[in-house]
Amino acid sequence: MAIQYKTVSYGSEVKEIGVVSDTHIPARGKSIPGEFYERLKNVQLILHAGDLVEEKVLDELKALAPVEAVAGNMDPPPLHSRLGRLKLVRVGEIGIGMLHGDMGGRRINYDLFRELFQPETPQVVVFGHLHEPVREERNGTLYFNPGSLIDPRRTASPSCGLLHVNGRQVSGEIIYLK
Secondary structure, three states: OOOOOEEEEEOOOOOEEEEEOOOOOOOOOOOOOHHHHHHOOOOOEEEEOOOOOOOHHHHHHHOOOOEEEOOOOOOOHHHHHHHOOEEEEEEOOEEEEEEOOHHHOOOOOHHHHHHOOOOOOOOEEEOOOOOOEEEEEEOOEEEEEEOOOOOOOOOOOOEEEEEEEEOOEEEEEEEEOO
C-alpha cells in the first residue's frame, strides 16, 4: 500500500513522550483535563493520534511541549491538509509510526499498520480511533493506543500514554486519569 507519509526528526535528548488521541474537542469535551498537564509535565514531546476536531487542541498541547499530530476520520478537511494521515517521527535512534487507525475499522489491523510505513520498520506504531488503551508488542514492534482523554470506551477512566525512550529501547505506559 503506497500512502505518502511525512518524516520529522527529534534528537536523542527526547526521553519522555506524551501520547494522546481522540480528544474530540469541543464535541465531547470543552478542553483537555488539567490532570493531563500535571501527570505529563516533564515530557519533551507530545504525539496526538487524530480526532482533535478543532485545531485549538494543538495550541493547548503546545503549552506543554512540541506536538506532532495526524488527522483522524472526524477531523475537518483543513486539519487533514495540515497534518496528513501518516507520519514517521524519529526520536534519536527510534522510529515511531503515527496514524489514526480507522483504516482497520473497529479492530486493530497490525499487519496493515506496520505495512503503511514500509520500507521503514518503526519500533512503535501509535494509533487511536478505538478510544480504548492498547499496549501490545508483536514481532518487535510496540503497538500503542493511549485511549481517550475525553471519551473512554471499555474502561472506566479517561487515559493517555507515555513513551519512555532510552537509546534504541522504548517502552509504553498507559496513564489513567481520575
